[in-house]
Amino acid sequence: MSALRFGIVGAGMMAREHIRNIGLVDTARLVALADPEPSSLKASLEEAGGRWGGIATFDSVESMVAGAALDAVIVSSPNFTHRAVLEPLFDAGVHILCEKPLCTALEDARWVVDRAERHKAVFWTAMEYRFMPPAAQFVQDVRAGSVGRLVMLTIREHRFPFLVKVGDWNRFSSNTGGTMVEKCCHFFDLMRLIVNAEPVRVFCSGAMDVNHLDERYGGRQPDIIDNSFTIVDFDNGVRAMLDLCMFAEGAEQQETLTAVGDTARLEAFIPAGDLVRSLRVPLGAPKEVTKRHVPVDEAALKAGTHHGSVYYQLLAFLDAIMGTGPTVVTAMDGLRAVAIGAAAEISAREGRVVTMAELGF
Ligand SMILES: NC(=O)c1ccc[n+]([C@@H]2O[C@H](COP(=O)([O-])OP(=O)(O)OC[C@H]3O[C@@H](n4cnc5c(N)ncnc54)[C@H](O)[C@@H]3O)[C@@H](O)[C@H]2O)c1
Known part of the structure; x- marks a missing residue:
């Protein structure tokens, strides 16, 4: 099976930790990044280091969804953007791992729950x-x-x-x-x-x-x-x-x-x-x-600042996508x-x- 094509929305600090961890598995590869801030895109491309060949960059989630073929997307944009960023991702039908907190306001989080329950693909709240x-x-x-x-x-x-x-x-x-x-x-x-x-x-x-x-x-x-x-x-x-x-x-x-x-x-x-x-x-x-x-795992420890958890969470997320494990969060x-x-x-x-x-x- 070919590796799942991942996109990341929000190419900041947490995105780079996700990038290092995607680099530890051979069943996923990064193909696209979306961020309105060019310096964040540049830093995340450098983090990827040419590992997966060309990674397409976009200035918004909407342009990423329109311009890249994706299986799964990690949302690591600021908390207050989560609801707006998630809407086109739900519409696109991709598997989603959304960084915590789900949203900043309860009404937005309730909206996400409603969409997630009707989503045909995996929706996962990142709780490292x-x-x-x-x-x-x-x-x-x-x-x-x-x-x-x-x-x-x-x-x-x-x-x-x-x-x-x-x-x-x-x-x-x-x-x-x-x-x-x-x-x-x-x-x-x-x-x-x-x-x-x-x-x-x-x-x-x-x-x-x-x-x-x-x-x-x-x-x-x-x-x-x-x-x-x-x-x-x-x-x-x-x-x-x-x-x-x-x-x-x-x-x-x-x-x-x-x-x-x-x-x-x-x-x-x-x-x-x-x-x-x-x-x-x-x-x-x-x-x-x-x-x-x-x-x-030593490599997982070195790949981030969250005691290896981003790696183990990624493995579980991949299992959920493949149907070999539950949506844990x-x-x-x-x-x-x-x-x-x-x-x-x-x-x-x-x-x-x-x-x-x-x-x-
Ligand atoms: N699980 C954890 O332990 C953990 C740790 C750190 C951060 N986080 C979460 O990850 C998310 C990102 O945090 P960070 O530390 O990487 O912040 P950051 O500021 O380093 O990066 C955020 C990036 O998102 C970009 N951005 C802003 N609006 C956007 C939009 N509408 N679409 C796409 N990109 C947009 C910014 O330009 C920036 O590059 C937050 O939700 C944060 O709470 C989780």
Whole structure:
């Protein structure tokens, strides 16, 4: 079988990570790029490095769809463009992998779900954290009962500030959906997966206290949360919390996942890749702790900054296209992750608990 012909819409930083990962598989090849910014097209063509021969470039998704024969398209344009970019792709009937967050506004995300459910090809919301091997193992273990009955889940991300993007689009909530949507949709998606239930209420305390304070764009100061605590109550009684800090680039571990059940506690550390399970023991008794390391393909690790996940996600997406695997992350998963983030944004702004019912869930 000849390799599937991929196009990419939005040829920026994330596109280049996708390009490096397409380069790791022989069942896909990049044939087209669409971006209105010539410097992004140039940088992405350089990243491709002539690997697939001629790659056609376009200044819009519409011209790409009209001018290139494509099997699948990755959407990696800014969050606020996703709905508009997706419409011609749905019309073209191609397989779609759309970067998170699905959209910045719930009504747009609902529109995507409606179109995706009627789409004859695969529609996949990119949720890379599900595909980081230590996170995937953590999910599998908790769901298999390794902590007993899950009661509490904590996800901590302590990392570097938001990077500079083309046109500085990520400095304003109107472009991103707000930090709790833009970045934290990953963690709310993981929560739903680990807890295996749906959220009922969200309380978020967060603000922009350290980063971007001295930045101005057209005279405007950025308005994006750089630290927050978010509590999410699930309909099966499980409590989850997200601890986000974006001025902690010195932290040894960027992500720590902790699940505590009635028989044990499980932690995953990324990038270390270690899982640590501690059984409950009587007070004063010797600790019963087991550690294991979850390996990641070296080439996949080197191809990006997301702990190999873009590679594993691509393999699963290709399986879904070939009919040899399921659509692991649906448009509905994307919508629900955005909805929890939207609830957190409202909660932080208004200083109150937001129920998911208020948002129609
Ligand atoms: N999954 C992850 O962990 C992860 C990480 C980074 C970014 N992302 C997502 O990937 C997307 C892109 O982010 P990025 O970091 O590459 O940003 P970026 O600014 O580096 O690149 C975005 C590119 O899209 C182009 N663009 C703007 N409007 C467009 C349009 N209408 N059609 C086509 N191209 C357009 C810009 O010119 C730019 O080159 C965002 O949705 C972002 O949230 C996901």
